[in-house]
Amino acid sequence: MTPYLFLCAALVLLVVFTYIPVVNMFWYSVTSWDGLSPSKEFVGFDNYVEIFTRPELFGVLKVSLYYIGASFVQIVLALYFATILSFSTRFRNIFKGVIFFPYLINGVAIGMIFLFFFQPGGTLDSALAAVGLDGAQQQWLGDPAVVNYSLAGTSVWRYLGLNFVLFLGAIQSIPAHLYEAAEIDGANRWDQFRHIILSGIRPVVGLSFILAVAGSLSVFEIPFVMTGGANESETFVIQTVDMAFKYYKVGLASAMAVVLLVIILLVTWLQRRVAPDEKVNLA
Template identity: 45%
Template sequence: MPYARQRKLLIVTFLAIPLFLLALLTYYPAFKLLYYSFTDWNGLSAKFNWLGLDNYREVFTNRDFFGVFVNQLPYFFGGILQNVIALLFAIVLNSRLRGRNGFRLLLFLPYIINGVAIAFMFQYVFDTTNGSLNILLDLVGLDGLKQSWLGNAALVNYSLAGISLWRYMGYTMIIYLGALQSLPNDMYEAARIDGAGRFQSLWHLTLPSLTTIIQLNLFLTLSGALSVFDLPYILTKGGPIGASETFLLKTTETAFEFNNSGLASAMSVVLLLLTIGLLGLQRLVIRGERA
């Protein structure tokens, strides 16, 4: 066999296996999900009826489904605040600070911890009677601020969003830190020669150079805010009185508690479309700022 043909055969063979796995484990399930979203499949039966767009109408018209996104607004606000704090920490820890590697490790450590372990840990922090947060407020003389942090419908989502901010801030910081370390020092030396101060260099050099990374981190945090599941599921089960229910939690409940996999599939497709729309809107906003 000629060398050129051997080379093509080898390339095709190496590509065929991952492409087959990609089609089998990603594209085929996605196609089936889209197909089931137009049916009343219960997740078990081999027979189901075609409903057309009825499931999508139910998602958009039933406030019990689409209205839960209001509960996720604190996660959006927390995601934006998370990026601001992470960028500030990255800038500080990119300098010649003594012990900066230790600080980086401490800030990144919460991301390594298992999400279930974090949820159970904060269950003790937010406990109404013996929680460490209420005990701390009592010790410093702020006992008037003691709350039922997970039992108060007005505060529960902000409490959960605070846990999410603490958990993922270090991961976001590491991405910013890697981007900062890739910036050339010559650019800053030229700016110093021209008389630019630290704030001017940050505003006119650092932030414009990080636009793509900021866009990536914002997309990751905001899309994560759309698909929150583990914290409310473990800590509150969507309570009190549905105040902490999220769209993904509602989707799982629809599929496995009410055995309506067709409607749950439609909800999953809607969540995917919302994530794509969020990415498109974010890119339009950043392009407008560049212009």
């Protein structure tokens, strides 16, 4: 019974803080509850009908495209640094710490840091002025044409360390004799990367893509802290939170959360179907 007793604490926390809230969310989504009234009027699928008949509710999903694009850049950079630092490189432990450190910082703190970084006359504008690029200065968070690029760039810096650690651990698990055999056969570094590294860590790369797309669709803290959703930077989650706590439409907000959950599950399923994990024999 000892292992099960140790598992009980984790299972209780999981049920109380994950599964019960999810069940409640489904229940709220078919009511017109305002979050304050003790009674919850059942309205069936009216909230879902409203979501799909109001284009503005789904229109904010286009903002997620900026974060999806940034996530691909993030994965490429993480894979590059993980590959370089998996081998003998001077000061590689320092570089590992520098890359991973941003992921340890609280997201709200990162949002505040980059809020000062992008503000007019802030760090970025001062750096551009120092190198003679005054003409490149602009309203990084005030211009609707630029703000989402700034926010997506912040997310790259924020989550690069997570993918970097995943890739680094996977690459270091590849047997060293494979590289030696490849060098004997005349394979260059690019060939080794394609046929040994990329093939060996394919399941981890697939996991990173799933996490990246899911995170891009549900991004919240960085745009909420830095812009509050202003200047066409509002995401679906920010809109959902506003619907619940600003307009007191908890039922509709819960339905939006359910729709987002279904979209993420559908995207994940499609990714698994298009690029299924394959067992790679590295022996």
